[in-house]
Amino acid sequence: MKSGLSLIALALAVATPAMLHAEDAPADKVKAEKSTDYEPQVRTTKLSGTFGGQRVAYAATIGETILKNKDGVPEAAIVTTSYIKEPRDPSRPVTFLFNGGPGSGTVWLMMGAFGPKRVAIPSDARDDGAPPYPIVDNPDSLLDVTDIVFIDPPGTGFSHLIGNAKPEDYYGVTQDAKAVAEVIRRWLNDNGRWNSPKFLGGESYGTTRSAAVANQLMNVTYNDVGLNGIILISTVLDFAAGSDAPGNELGFITNLPSMAATALYHGKASASSVEQFVEEARQWAIGPYAAALLKGQKLQGDERAQIRRELSRFTGLSETFLENADLRVTPGRFYKELLRDRGLTVGRLDSRYTGRDYDNAGEEPDNDPSFYGIDASYTAAINSWSRETLGFKTDLEYQSIGGIGRLWDWRIGGRDTNAYLNVAPYIGQALRENSGLRVFVGQGYYDFATPFFAAEYSLSRTGIPQDRVEYQYYAAGHMMYIRDEDRHKLASDIRAFIRAR
Structure with missing residues (x-):
């Protein structure tokens, strides 16, 4: 909510502060009511x-x-x-x-x-x-x-x-x-x-x-x-x-554990529990992954290959896709790519939800199934x-x-x-x-x-x-x-x- 928003104005297109919650849709009443003699109800x-x-x-x-x-x-x-x-x-x-x-x-x-x-x-x-x-x-x-x-x-x-x-x-x-x-x-x-x-x-x-x-x-x-x-x-x-603005590496780090939880939920990763898997993802994201991102284009060879393999394990995405994305997956791309082989997208507000787009070829979903579903x-x-x-x-x-x-x-x-x-x-x-x-x-x-x-x-x-x-x-x-x-x-x-x- 919602907390919006997108859904409540509340929830965050965190990349852009003005689109926060799923609570942020076009308004039809942003002008003031034309009355100055107002009696409260x-x-x-x-x-x-x-x-x-x-x-x-x-x-x-x-x-x-x-x-x-x-x-x-x-x-x-x-x-x-x-x-x-x-x-x-x-x-x-x-x-x-x-x-x-x-x-x-x-x-x-x-x-x-x-x-x-x-x-x-x-x-x-x-x-x-x-x-x-x-x-x-x-x-x-x-x-x-x-x-x-x-x-x-x-x-x-x-x-x-x-x-x-x-x-x-x-x-x-x-x-x-x-x-x-x-x-x-x-x-x-x-x-x-x-x-x-x-x-x-x-x-x-x-x-x-x-x-x-x-x-x-x-x-x-x-x-x-x-x-x-x-x-x-x-x-x-x-x-x-939470921003995925170009040049900001922090958003890739903070989103990674959520991607891991979602991949596990939808059967694209394996672990004994979500708690165990997200803790492992936290430690890897703030450690080896953060260090790799900060190296930028200097990250090459075996080190790059190792990061790509681990990123694939946590996100459930193919190494080919991750390499094409330069090891940096925005949430929008993740929603579309994770279940592309099933013809489904996952939700932004709640990635347990799945939806079906007009076609399966796009880069990001048509809409958020976890918003229009409620x-x-x-x-x-x-x-x-x-x-x-x-x-x-x-x-x-x-x-x-x-x-x-x-x-x-x-x-x-x-x-x-x-x-x-x-x-x-x-x-x-x-x-x-x-x-x-x-x-x-x-x-x-x-x-x-x-x-x-x-x-x-x-x-x-x-x-x-x-x-x-x-x-x-x-x-x-x-x-x-x-x-x-x-x-x-x-x-x-x-x-x-x-x-x-």
């Missing part, structure tokens, strides 16, 4: 369910928070959907969640992983088919251990700009983070929750947003909101680690839940995968960092300056949008304390919660993370 519904084995009564509130400019003129209506256990407890943890993109609504995390209801689609990497899609109780929701507030940032979900608001004031790494941080502070004020344990999290570009929002809350704009935990699901912090069901579910059950009234379309990424300002710190966007140092500073803060990192083995080895790389750099960063891995892709076993595991892992505060 708030709807509350009392419900109950069983989560984590506990029966919980809760209030579900979907409502708009109005952001104004310095002159008090409304500029943005930000929709939040909160689930609060009753009776209310000001000392209970609260978790703020959003998806990625940029441009993705919270549909993916809310209707797929942590909301009280979820859309039930095939767990085994098959497509979601046609409606109706079952919307079922979600015992994996985290409502037994935390209240949850899902935030749709400006330009996502039902959130939108108002009147003469300028997109450039909201569509950017820092601008977006400031808006989300303001919504969080306003929610804490309105709900009397300043002294609650607080967790912040996102998926895909939502992890980028998590780092930037934490920076706004703890270091820059406010400096007054302490966090207990940051939850990173399908992480992208250092964009160079998108209709999630869109149907969020509209049904928000409009019909929670009673939200609007003529706006829900932007599950809007295209505001093409308007995105990727600069941070007043610098043009489009070529090397890296928000991991925000995480490092937050950990160094808050001894009670911990970070959870959840990664799927079959995710090429935000490869797990790229996440490990970005969070192992100088200045990031390692003793409070926890990693968990899942046998699925970008949206690991699609797979039933991994949704249970993800919920259990995060429950434990929250309880250990």
Whole structure:
């Protein structure tokens, strides 16, 4: 998700920051709504369910928070959907969640992983088919251990700009983070929750947003909101680690373990377990393969032949193909080549999925089967839940995968960092300056949008304390919660993370 995107605006065409998640598709609503006299809508519904084995009564509130400019003129209506256990407890943890993109609504995390209801689609990497899609109780929701507030940032979900608001004031790494941080502070004020344990999290570009929002809350704009935990699901912090731009060797290194996992899954490699094989791939990628790539055209003879043989063993691709690619296989080529002999492609968001192109001769797939295999069901579910059950009234379309990424300002710190966007140092500073803060990192083995080895790389750099960063891995892709076993595991892992505060 989705975390987008491509799929949620969220998940990363990591080569180009503006195409992140599978959540980044053309937008049809990027202009501001033409109204300056805006009355926010708030709807509350009392419900109950069983989560984590506990029966919980809760209030579900979907409502708009109005952001104004310095002159008090409304500029943005930000929709939040909160689930609060009753009776209310000001000392209970609260978790703020959003998806990625940029441009993705919270549909993916809310209707797929942590909301009280979820859309039930095939767990085994098959497509979601046609409606109706079952919307079922979600015992994996985290409502037994935390209240949850899902935030749709400006330009996502039902959130939108108002009147003469300028997109450039909201569509950017820092601008977006400031808006989300303001919504969080306003929610804490309105709900009397300043002294609650607080967790912040996102998926895909939502992890980028998590780092930037934490920076706004703890270091820059406010400096007054302490966090207990940051939850990173399908992480992208250092964009160079996933970029296959010509001349950047790092992306070939960080993608290699994901290729190994995928080759093993589809029977193109052999090993005793995926865990064993990806660990072997990690060590080879950061060692002999990295050294070989850095030698460039000086890599010749027996040394080159040995690298080619090992690369073939890990990727499942022929030595002839690898030699023609100069030992550097971009993800797009890998999706098309791995199962070419079967007439199939593999997915980007989740490489367990396979698809069939118009023909078998191209260099890259026509589309991502792991996106078109799930998108209709999630869109149907969020509209049904928000409009019909929670009673939200609007003529706006829900932007599950809007295209505001093409308007995105990727600069941070007043610098043009489009070529090397890296928000991991925000995480490092937050950990160094808050001894009670911990970070959870959840990664799927079959995710090429935000490869797990790229996440490990970005969070192992100088200045990031390692003793409070926890990693968990899942046998699925970008949206690991699609797979039933991994949704249970993800919920259990995060429950434990929250309880250990």
